[in-house]
Amino acid sequence: MSKVFFDVGVSLDGYMSGPNASPGNPLGDRGRMIHKWLFETGYFRKLLGIPGDGEDSVDNQLVRKVFARAGAHVMGRRMFDEGEVSWPEEAPFHSPVFVLTHAARAPWPRKGGTTFYFVTDGIRSALAQAKASANSKDVRISGGAATIRQFIKAGLIDEFTLHVAPMLLGAGGVRLMDQLEVGDLEAAPIAAINSPLVTHIDYRVVRR
Amino acid sequence: MSKVFFDVGVSLDGYMSGPNASPGNPLGDRGRMIHKWLFETGYFRKLLGIPGDGEDSVDNQLVRKVFARAGAHVMGRRMFDEGEVSWPEEAPFHSPVFVLTHAARAPWPRKGGTTFYFVTDGIRSALAQAKASANSKDVRISGGAATIRQFIKAGLIDEFTLHVAPMLLGAGGVRLMDQLEVGDLEAAPIAAINSPLVTHIDYRVVRR
Numbered sequence: 001m002s003k004v005f006f007d008v009g010v011s012l013d014g015y016m017s018g019p020n021a022s023p024g025n026p027l028g029d030r031g032r033m034i035h036k037w038l039f040e041t042g043y044f045r046k047l048l049g050i051p052g053d054g055e056d057s058v059d060n061q062l063v064r065k066v067f068a069r070a071g072a073h074v075m076g077r078r079m080f081d082e083g084e085v086s087w088p089e090e091a092p093f094h095s096p097v098f099v100l101t102h103a104a105r106a107p108w109p110r111k112g113g114t115t116f117y118f119v120t121d122g123i124r125s126a127l128a129q130a131k132a133s134a135n136s137k138d139v140r141i142s143g144g145a146a147t148i149r150q151f152i153k154a155g156l157i158d159e160f161t162l163h164v165a166p167m168l169l170g171a172g173g174v175r176l177m178d179q180l181e182v183g184d185l186e187a188a189p190i191a192a193i194n195s196p197l198v199t200h201i202d203y204r205v206v207r208r
Numbered sequence: 209m210s211k212v213f214f215d216v217g218v219s220l221d222g223y224m225s226g227p228n229a230s231p232g233n234p235l236g237d238r239g240r241m242i243h244k245w246l247f248e249t250g251y252f253r254k255l256l257g258i259p260g261d262g263e264d265s266v267d268n269q270l271v272r273k274v275f276a277r278a279g280a281h282v283m284g285r286r287m288f289d290e291g292e293v294s295w296p297e298e299a300p301f302h303s304p305v306f307v308l309t310h311a312a313r314a315p316w317p318r319k320g321g322t323t324f325y326f327v328t329d330g331i332r333s334a335l336a337q338a339k340a341s342a343n344s345k346d347v348r349i350s351g352g353a354a355t356i357r358q359f360i361k362a363g364l365i366d367e368f369t370l371h372v373a374p375m376l377l378g379a380g381g382v383r384l385m386d387q388l389e390v391g392d393l394e395a396a397p398i399a400a401i402n403s404p405l406v407t408h409i410d411y412r413v414v415r416r
Contacts, residue, residue, distance in 0.1 A: 012370075012385050012393065012395075013222065013383075013385035013386065013388060014221065014222045014383075014385065030390060033390075162220075164397075164409065166394065166395040166396060166397050166411055167390070167393070167394050167395070168385060168388050168389065168390055168391070168392055168393050168394075169390055170388065170389040170390040170391075170392075171386075171387075171389075175221075175222075177220050177221035177222065177376060178221065178379075179379075180221060180376050180378060181376065181378040181379075182238055182241075182375075182376055182377055182378040183376070183378075184376055184378075185220065185375070185376050186374065186375050186376075187220075187374040187375070188374060188404060189372075189374050189402050189403075189404075189405075189406070189407045190402075191402055192400035192401065192402040192407045192409070193400065194397050194398075194399055194400040194409070195397075196396060196397075198397070199397045199400045199409050201372065201400070201402070201407050203374055
């Protein structure tokens, strides 16, 4: 059965992107530092069409696994807007992507197997459609922070991974774990994998 | 040579204590949830004089190691005030403790080898005294958050450990990694140890 998961890179002070994020600056000011480890992996560079081979590190194997387990993605409209202008023509998802939006729009198929579907009736509808099209694989809640928080608050997350970067962003960016309340998320840590650039922690959500 | 380190428990949203901390409520409202794993270890229960055996888990071995490596401690006055009324007569440090304060006070020896010294001339003086009395062991910056941040900002930390609890505290408590700026702390993760209740990440500070 499909599990619903998210995985995000965060700084030591909890930020997943810097201030002033916009379609031309999707990770915000200094935000790329949080995801430095990701941009050094060969798999991600290839997905995004970034020149240079990148590394085949433990981080690389992990990114490959994350994308391999996802049979469908759900994302917020802002993440889509930011990505639309920066993803290569062959968008990096290679599976159906359900975009939460208020504006209806026809599905948008891209080269390489990614099709963006625009969902106007809320997160549960997007999730049901994603599960139905995930081919028994898992559903990844891709982001951004506000969308992931909606899924957390609705109790719809089964598992998540934090990629903790060993640096501070400083005030001003977007914190993932913010505007949440005690009890919105309780979990059991399943595994921690350390690399020179980042620590990956896998969690299973515990429901009471 | 003595290393300077801190180790703190934090929630997924980065809090090390809850709101309304006071001498009668040293961890703040709900703050004890963040440190649940610690209160279940046999070593910590014995240190604090808490009835019940506790467990001899991977967490227990880690707590034992943290206290064993510290030849001296530095703490802020508020942490001392909060602890003074709750620590047992045999205070849990079993080594010299340098308390940062504005009010001079004679050293206060306790049963079991803990002596509190009150330092009125700042963090560098406290650290120099702690190093001189640590007997070549390491110096632990015990807390609270404001004191640890002072040492981070001054570039005086060599290593640190985060004990990440898999729960949210919700807004209102004290975040460790707050009021800090990009570049105040850059580190390399050395090791990550996972247990059912908490993930311990060891870092070495990288100086540029």
